[in-house]
Amino acid sequence: MKKLHLTFAAVALAAASFFAPSAQAQAPLKIGFTSVEYVLSQMPESKQIESDLKAYGTQLEAQLKTKTTEYQTKLDAYQKGAPTMTPVIKADKEKELQTLGQSIQEFQQTAQQSMQQKQQTLLRPVLDKIQKNIDAVANEQGYTYILNSDSGSNPILLHGPKDGDVSDIILKKMGITPTAPSTAPVMQAPKAQAPMVPAAPAGKTKTKSK
Template sequence: MTIMNMFRVALAAAALTFSSASVALAQAPTTAAAATPAASGPLKIGYTSVEYVLSQMPESRQIETDLKAYSTQLENQLKSKYAEYQTKLDAYQKGASTMTDVVKADKEKELTTMQQSIQEFQRTADQNLQQKQQTLLKPALDKLQKTIDAVSVENGYTYVLNSDGASPVLLHGPKEGDISDLILKKMGVTPGAAPAPVAPKATTPVVPASSTTPATKTKTKTKK
């Protein structure tokens, strides 16, 4: 998966979070209306695409840049670990015929431990990358929420729903109810600007199945 695709997944996840919050709001009007004086004015509902607004914000480009840099750092660490493993594997395979059983067992154990370390690093790297995404997105999401609040107050919207997500809260609405551009203008962003460019595909080396274990298997002797 490319970094940009991962970033889009993160945006979609953020949009879904907004959708979940919007569901709670959408279920509240009846109760809220009963507790609100009639003089407060008619109910006015707007909607926005959180994913679209986030992709238009200048922060999205910086987030993608930072995310790619972090991904490259992890990738380089993984390559270094794999290179060290491959070097020791090659040395083992070349010298296995002249090794004693004890030495051979030690080398095999070392290679197995290195292999497990690489696999664990790959799993941890994926988790760290996801956590990095969330950390980088949080300030942008906080800014977006504050802007939505401000635009809603300024334009008299009682509720604002999110039209994103696998199960969007909004199924239909008039164009004039879409406040996405108002939100962007409030943040000083020109609506319709080109989204963040697609980053080059970041690939991480995967230990080939054929080289993850020594070529020769021997019975090991217990050290005394």
């Protein structure tokens, strides 16, 4: 019986020594959250980013408009002169229009990609600055995790207490006084669009005989 008590005591002591270090090492979890879009919209850099993106989008739209105008001018000239064109000239004009139309379609596709790349280039330094201050606030305030509360197809945070929102603390850390949320978040890049391009004539085009 005495041996049984000693064995139990040894097991209990071993268990206590196993759990004690882990219990001491584990600090209580403190979870906060922030809206990166909100923080970004409050930063003075966001206005410059929006301005730069708008200017870049305007340049793309101007190039697209030039291409579209050239196409329309040549299409009008083709339609007006087609009845008197020889088959060889007619085929050459049709090929030229098809090439121009294809060039415009390709430009429309790459313009949006170019806008997105431009946006990422402009945002990267600002997002790095936000991350640096999130890390600083987390260390100073004792947060174990800080989640992103921005809405999206797969939001990271679905619910949280208001006092867990550290967005304004992050802004104050950067020397920014929080104001009302921006009505036009800079996270959305403007799209470069142009008027629809009429379909180019293809192959043998029928003309009215006089």
